[in-house]
Amino acid sequence: MIQQSIIENPVIDARHVRKTFKDITAVKDLSIQIKKGEFVALLGPNGAGKTTLVEMIEGIQKPDSGDILLFGKTWRGNEQHLRQRIGLSLQETHFIDKISVWETLDLFASFFGIKKDRCEEILSLIRLEEKRKSYTANLSGGQRQRLAIGVALLNHPELLLLDEPTTGLDPSARRDLWDILMKLKETGTTLILTTHYMEEAEYLCDRIVMMNKGEILTQGTLEELLSASGGGEQIEIQTHQPADLTELAGNPVFMTYHTLENKLVHTFSVTDTPAAVQLLLSKIAETENSIRSLKCTRRTLDDLFIEMTGQHLSEEA
Amino acid sequence: MSASFWKLVLVQFREFYREPAILFWSVVFPVAIAATLGAAFSEKAEIHQTIGFVGNLPASGRFSELVKSGTIDDHGQIEFKVGSAASGQMILHLKQITEDSAIVFLKRGIIPLYLSRTSDSTVSFHFDKANASAQLAYFMVRSETGQLNGEEKGSTIQPLTLPGTRYIDFLIPGLLVFGMMNSFLWGIGFSLIEFRMKKLLRRMLATPMKRYEFILSLMVARLLLAFIEAGILLTFAYFFFGISPQGSWIGVILLFLTGAFAFTGISLLVAARVEKTNIGIGFINAISMPMMVLSGIFFSYHNFPETVVSIIQFLPLTLLADATRAIFIEGAGFGETLLPVGILITIGLITFSAGLKLFKWH
Known part of the structure; x- marks a missing residue:
């Protein structure tokens, strides 16, 4: 495995994290550090523990043991603060069927106390201006996923966590989403995404973390990973x-x-x-x-x- | 039909029987309801019906003879059989009361009709001809008295059409609270389950959204909608049937608000753990259906066996329906609503806190 050097002031610092569901160990004593501005892909097959790890980082699930620090803070006691600083999209996002794209953005913006101007910005970033009045139920898979990313970006998150953002999308819809994410690189946003598409990890991310059965198999840049093993x-x-x-x-x-x-x-x-x-x-x-x-x-x-x-x-x- | 057609049919069957919860709600539950209600109401083959009598009983005549053929029941009332084995028999219990209480009992649906003496040997029948059970009781009595001595002379019908004694007067207050119950159970209970199933609940909690604001927003939205729905029903009832509350308006509003609170609590409890909407539908029906049947919304629950009635009276929908009906047709005042209001608040507090405690946010 390629060892990562110790990162100072990491955005994410997870140490010896473990999570078990009934008889399955989803994440086994896993440690990972991610620095500011880094784009990291968690790559692995279904059931590798990617979602569980990401949801523990997101504060949606609690680890059985181990510590997770975001910006040097734990979830306990800092929930409101951390929620303001991160953005995320879940594996499958359904919105309220008969609520329009604009209304959905407006609703989520209100949770963060964000003004309507930002919704306009997001609408043009995710290129759904023409769909602003469409019900979310009538969006295509790619459009719905772009809306999910839009909602995740509303609060200018410093850390963005996307769980399989392009699963089930056709190649052109996937490419559209990648374009949106590439624009974020310039803003210094830190990104973690889970995927089982290697092209996605290769195209978007600086560091690829390969996971299997709750553990990190290996990690590094694409070149590092390929050259280290021949x-x-x-x-x-x-x-x-x-x-x-x-x-x-x-x-x-x-x-x-x-x-x-x-x-x-x-x-x-x-x-x-x-x-x-x-x-x-x-x-x-x-x-x-x-x-x-x-x-x-x-x-x-x-x-x-x-x-x-x-x-x-x-x-x- | 192609093989794939039958495979598709099989898929549907498998989906059905592989989901234990669906199996329960669609097979076990209806059978259980049928068995329970069947056991509760089938012990006696005859139908029991209480009717009123105002003033002294006539000393002679067919009706007098009919009454004399009867016996005394557990409540000291005269009970007598009418009808024949072939047409079905009805056991009538004669409640001797004053005219004022006869009107109240009519309004509450305890009796469908009452009789009064017109001479030594004749009686007159007082009832709303649109009320089917009143008609039935009338014809059963008439068939009995007619058989004795040809067409009975001197017997008259006094139609009752005063507001408060018609079936519609009975129905409107019940429909008002029944609509409110459904609005809350489906609007809050079902919505919460759907939010959870679509992972929207999870997504919204991953923002700084406040949990209490979320629950409160559902409650307030539902309350506003329920007020609008009730307003439409009341406007219709007023212009078409001249129905409006005879008693305290404040009492009606207070009952409505506390009922809303109780049903929010119940909805929260129902939705606390359920992950799938198709299971949620079963749960909500399991709560609303028995109350729809038992709580006296469409017909009086006083004909149910007494043991059942003593339970029915404390169902939240019964409390609401009875108290609202009392204000609408008996002119009950604010003070009379306090007891049901107190019980409803208690039900609300218990279910609300249990619901919040058990609630699965993720």
Whole structure:
């Protein structure tokens, strides 16, 4: 795992946090620090404990043990103060069906004691000006999610926590939402988002925290994560006959090697793709075997996740 | 039909029986209600009905003979059977009272009609011809007295159409409080459950919103709406039937406010833990349906067995309906509303604090 250096005055400082539901440990002795202005993605499959962690940070759930400090303060006794400084969106947000977009913003603004001008700003930021009079029930999934982000941003939060903001959205709606969030980078807002889309984590975030079964598997920037576990590229070959290529794995060009049980599909992460391909071809040529297919790809977080857990990010934990 | 059609049907069935709560409300609950009410009211095959008699009983004549055929019941009233085994029998209990109390009993629905003596051998019937149970009692008595000696002479009908004795006079105050109850149970109870189910409650609590303001806003909004609804009903009742409170207006408003408080408490308690609206519907119906039937909104509860009546009288809707009706048709004053108001406030305080204590915000 890549160790994070100690951060001074972190926006979020969670130490040895633990949470159990009946017979499932959702979060196991987890510690994380996040500094001001950082965009952090919690990436992991369903059931990894992302939502539980985020909701504990949000003060919606209480940890069984451990401490969570926001801006150096605990939730106990500081609830009103912290609520003013953070913004959030829950995993699924439904608003009141027969209440319009504008009325929804206006209602939530009133909870923070915010003037109507801010609602106008938000409306244009989330590009729902034309939908201001539409009932929330009549919005599309993407529009509803933009409204949820708009509500989260009403109080100029210093810390924004979004739980799966783009799950279930089509690629263009997802892209729209990313644009809104990228604009926040300039304002110094700190962002935590949970997702099981690696592209989202890659595109938006400075730091990616991979979670599985209530624990942090590894964390760092995309480059750090990929290079620490073997280069940024990988080769996948399929052979007609089963082949034993373990010998090749000793060569420094090959960082990691995986093969399926049938020994027909072989995956290598490599440092130098052309050199690796040549080595592979000559190795296969020595035998009577031949190649069915050969694929060179850039390694992804999903590949990394499979290597570490044997599962895809999109699978249930 | 394709296989997928039947699979879809099966899905519906599975959804139904895999949700224990739905199973309870839709299968067990109606059976339990039927069993309870059935057991409570089916012990006697005959229908019992109390009727009034003003003045002395006639000494001779068919009615006199009918009365003489009767026996004395537990309350010292004369009871006698009318009708036949084939047409169904009715046991009438004769309450001997003054004319003033006969009017009050009529208004309260304790008796549907009363008789008075017109001569030594004849009686006259006083009732509202629009009241079906009064009609029934009248024809049952007439069938009995007619059988004895052909058409009875000298017997007359005195129609009662004075405000306060008509069925509509009985109905309006009941509808007024019944509407209010439903408005609160659904408007507050159901809304809260829906807010919780949609995670809106959770979302709003993640803002600096004050919890008491949220509960209060539901209560105030509902109260305003209930006043408007009641206003519309009362305006209609006034212009079409000439109905208005004969007694204390302040009493009516006080009852309405305390009733609103009691039903807010009940709604809060109902919604305290329920997570799904379809289960919430069951809970709310379980509270409103029995009161709709038992609390004397559409028909008097005085024909229920006495043990049941003694419980019914303390249901919040009964307290409200009886006290409001007393102001509307008997002209009851402010002082007479204080006891029901006190009980309603107590019910409100208990349910409100229990509801808040149990309430699941997240």
